[in-house]
Amino acid sequence: MQKGNIGVTTENIFPVIKKFLYSDHEIFLREMVSNAVDATQKMKTLAEKGEFKGELGDLTVHVNLDEKNKTLTISDRGIGMTEEEIDKYINQIAFSGVNDFLNKYKDNANAIIGHFGLGFYSAFMVSDKVEIITRSYKDGAKAVKWSCDGSPSFEIDEAEKAERGSDIILHISDDCKEFLEKDRIQSLLNKYCKFMPVKIAFGKKTEWKDGKQVETAEDNVINDVEPLWTKTPSTLKDEDYKKFYHELYPMQDDPLFWIHLNVDYPFNLTGILYFPRIKSNIDLQRNKIQLYCNQVFVTDQVEGIVPDFLTLLHGVIDSPDIPLNVSRSYLQSDRDVKKIATYITKKVADRLNSIFKENRKEYEEKWDDLKLFINYGMLSQEDFYDRAKDFALFKDVDGKYFTLDEYKTLIKDNQTDKEGQLIYLYATNKEDQYSYIESAKDKGYSVLLLDGQLDVPTVSMFEQKFEKSRFMRVDSDIIDRLIVKEDIKKNELDSDQTDNLSSAFRSQMPQIEKAEFSVEVQSLGENAQPVIITQSEYMRRMKDISRYQSGMSFYAQMPDSYSLVLNSDHALIKGILDDENAKCGEALKPVISEIKGQQARLSALHQSQSKKKPEEITQEEKDDLANTEKALNEQRDKKKQIISDYAKDNKIVHQLIDLALLQNGMLKGSALDAFIKRSVALIK
Numbered sequence: 001m002q003k004g005n006i007g008v009t010t011e012n013i014f015p016v017i018k019k020f021l022y023s024d025h026e027i028f029l030r031e032m033v034s035n036a037v038d039a040t041q042k043m044k045t046l047a048e049k050g051e052f053k054g055e056l057g058d059l060t061v062h063v064n065l066d067e068k069n070k071t072l073t074i075s076d077r078g079i080g081m082t083e084e085e086i087d088k089y090i091n092q093i094a095f096s097g098v099n100d101f102l103n104k105y106k107d108n109a110n111a112i113i114g115h116f117g118l119g120f121y122s123a124f125m126v127s128d129k130v131e132i133i134t135r136s137y138k139d140g141a142k143a144v145k146w147s148c149d150g151s152p153s154f155e156i157d158e159a160e161k162a163e164r165g166s167d168i169i170l171h172i173s174d175d176c177k178e179f180l181e182k183d184r185i186q187s188l189l190n191k192y193c194k195f196m197p198v199k200i201a202f203g204k205k206t207e208w209k210d211g212k213q214v215e216t217a218e219d220n221v222i223n224d225v226e227p228l229w230t231k232t233p234s235t236l237k238d239e240d241y242k243k244f245y246h247e248l249y250p251m252q253d254d255p256l257f258w259i260h261l262n263v264d265y266p267f268n269l270t271g272i273l274y275f276p277r278i279k280s281n282i283d284l285q286r287n288k289i290q291l292y293c294n295q296v297f298v299t300d301q302v303e304g305i306v307p308d309f310l311t312l313l314h315g316v317i318d319s320p321d322i323p324l325n326v327s328r329s330y331l332q333s334d335r336d337v338k339k340i341a342t343y344i345t346k347k348v349a350d351r352l353n354s355i356f357k358e359n360r361k362e363y364e365e366k367w368d369d370l371k372l373f374i375n376y377g378m379l380s381q382e383d384f385y386d387r388a389k390d391f392a393l394f395k396d397v398d399g400k401y402f403t404l405d406e407y408k409t410l411i412k413d414n415q416t417d418k419e420g421q422l423i424y425l426y427a428t429n430k431e432d433q434y435s436y437i438e439s440a441k442d443k444g445y446s447v448l449l450l451d452g453q454l455d456v457p458t459v460s461m462f463e464q465k466f467e468k469s470r471f472m473r474v475d476s477d478i479i480d481r482l483i484v485k486e487d488i489k490k491n492e493l494d495s496d497q498t499d500n501l502s503s504a505f506r507s508q509m510p511q512i513e514k515a516e517f518s519v520e521v522q523s524l525g526e527n528a529q530p531v532i533i534t535q536s537e538y539m540r541r542m543k544d545i546s547r548y549q550s551g552m553s554f555y556a557q558m559p560d561s562y563s564l565v566l567n568s569d570h571a572l573i574k575g576i577l578d579d580e581n582a583k584c585g586e587a588l589k590p591v592i593s594e595i596k597g598q599q600a601r602l603s604a605l606h607q608s609q610s611k612k613k614p615e616e617i618t619q620e621e622k623d624d625l626a627n628t629e630k631a632l633n634e635q636r637d638k639k640k641q642i643i644s645d646y647a648k649d650n651k652i653v654h655q656l657i658d659l660a661l662l663q664n665g666m667l668k669g670s671a672l673d674a675f676i677k678r679s680v681a682l683i684k
């Protein structure tokens with residue numbers, strides 16, 4: 001019998017391990033089982049090379065729970081260890097400065113375990129005592145038993161063991177009783193060992209007999225030793241990929257597409273990435289990529305390893321070359337990891353491109369689901385934009401799809417304004433913006449449907465990328481100003497008429513919450529509508545962007561600003577103007593002439609005072625200016641009052657305002673009720 005101390009420089013490492021690795025306790029099982037799998041793989045390799053000539057036998061790794069004796073045993077028929085090997089691999093955990101290291105990485109248990117070959121010692125996170133009973137495959141090797149109770153001293157002794165391989169017996173400590181529960185172990189095996197490359201059995205299969213669940217003789221194998229990503233893509237059918245997808249994500253719809261990754265130079269990486277159907281909330285879909293290292297589950301937190309937009313994908317990545325045992329911040333700056341991210345981005349783009357080229361119809365059918373993902377990629381990653389610009393699509397309001405280039409060609413002739421800017425018209429809601437879309441179509445314009453979650457920032461991105469191009473929502477201006485081709489016809493009204501007309505409408509505009517209206521008069525042609533509402537592209541877009549971009553909350557606070565445009569060519573508008581003139585022209589005349597007089601006086605005063613230095617202006621002159629201003633304002637108020645009194649009783653003014661509001665879904669509550677009653681009365 002041999003006795004000794006484990007070669008750690010720190011007096012007692014185990015309490016330290018326990019304390020710092022607390023949150024990740026459960027990984028001990030992954031470490032034990034993957035050691036068993038490694039030992040088994042080594043055995044197979046020796047046999048393949050002819051260095052081992054005996055029978056391999058059944059190589060299944062067994063995990064057995066003994067609730068009564070409070071032990072969890074992991075048994076393998078791998079290479080086993082001789083006494084010397086135990087001494088070398090288990091006893092000599094040679095590293096120094098363990099405390100420094102643990103302090104530095106205390107939030108990242110994975111970093112400590114593995115990195116320093118501590119995998120085996122993770123057993124002490126959950127055990128009072130650990131025993132190894134092992135027998136090497138080597139000829140004439142004697143079985144040995146090693147045991148250690150969590151202090152740095154161990155015992156090693158001869159043992160009885162007929163078969164080659166190792167049993168690792170964990171005496172689960174009282175504060176870790178959960179690891180004596182069958183369900184807990186089953187779910188851990190499922191999480192970490194589901195695709196390990198050697199069969200792993202957890203107890204025996206059970207069956208129902210006479211109303212009772214009884215064990216059968218058959219092993220309960222918990223893993224798939226040859227998961228789909230390890231197979232050759234050419235041997236696989238669509239059904240295989242779909243089946244595997246549903247195995248990974250039981251509750252999901254069929255995926256749209258998938259990509260089978262397979263590289264061995266300059267790094268080793270395999271995996272399958274699936275495009276899920278994503279329509280709404282981005283955040284809901286994250287953390288669906290599982291990262292494996294040689295078929296051992298490591299994490300489903302892949303940020304930093306795959307590009308951000310690809311975290312929307314689902315699937316599996318397996319690479320022994322991703323340094324898994326280091327901190328996240330290190331990962332993000334690691335050059336090899338960057339190469340992997342670039343590679344994955346390229347692969348994804350290539351795959352999309354080939355689907356697009358090979359089967360455009362199918363691609364178009366899936367575009368609505370793909371769009372969010374591709375937009376996100378183009379927005380967040382330059383190299384993806386450069387590839388995706390060839391297979392990104394635009395969809396018009398009639399459901400037709402175009403590539404970016406095709407669309408440009410389509411609209412170039414008819415939608416270039418007099419400054420040479422190409423104007424892309426779009427709608428965000430086909431129903432709400434129906435009449436605006438129609439009037440654009442009447443002009444022979446094409447209108448895109450941009451109703452996706454990321455369309456606003458995407459549009460801004462396109463404006464930066466495309467040359468001399470602008471995106472305008474169809475309701476952002478009157479049709480002739482959306483795409484200005486020649487100088488717009490001036491309205492033929494003089495300034496007094498224009499002012500009287502707009503004042504009449506302005507005075508009757510209802511208060512609408514968070515909305516602000518300005519009124520203007522335009523010549524839109526006699527066939528255009530008498531009154532329309534537009535909303536400036538710039539302000540609307542800034543407000544949209546402010547919803548998801550920080551530092552823009554200023555815009556979010558602002559009311560929506562609209563224009564009420566009166567069509568001076570329309571008979572109804574002309575009629576109102578004539579009627580207004582007939583009914584209050586006489587009353588307005590003196591007021592207007594008074595206003596003009598005061599205005600002239602005011603500007604003369606301003607002019608003379610502007611020539612003087614402030615200290616030269618006398619009190620008398622200051623009073624004069626103030627009084628004139630006051631008089632002017634009084635007259636203006638008087639004018640407003642006259643017009644407002646007139647407009648108040650003009651049913652057509654109210655009707656036209658309400659129709660314009662109605663067209664934009666802004667007529668609600670009591671205003672809507674009043675409109676309906678007035679309409680009924682008018683019909684009568």
Ligand SMILES: Nc1ncnc2c1ncn2[C@@H]1O[C@H](COP(=O)(O)OP(=O)(O)OP(=O)(O)O)[C@@H](O)[C@H]1O
Pocket residue numbers: 031035036039076078079080081089090113114115116117118119120121166
């Ligand atoms: N079941 C086993 N059969 C044979 N040898 C084993 C077994 N478990 C552990 N060993 C030996 O003990 C060594 C130390 O194991 P440990 O898990 O601490 O580190 P590792 O497996 O080398 O590295 P890591 O776990 O960090 O990947 C192994 O390299 C292996 O030689």
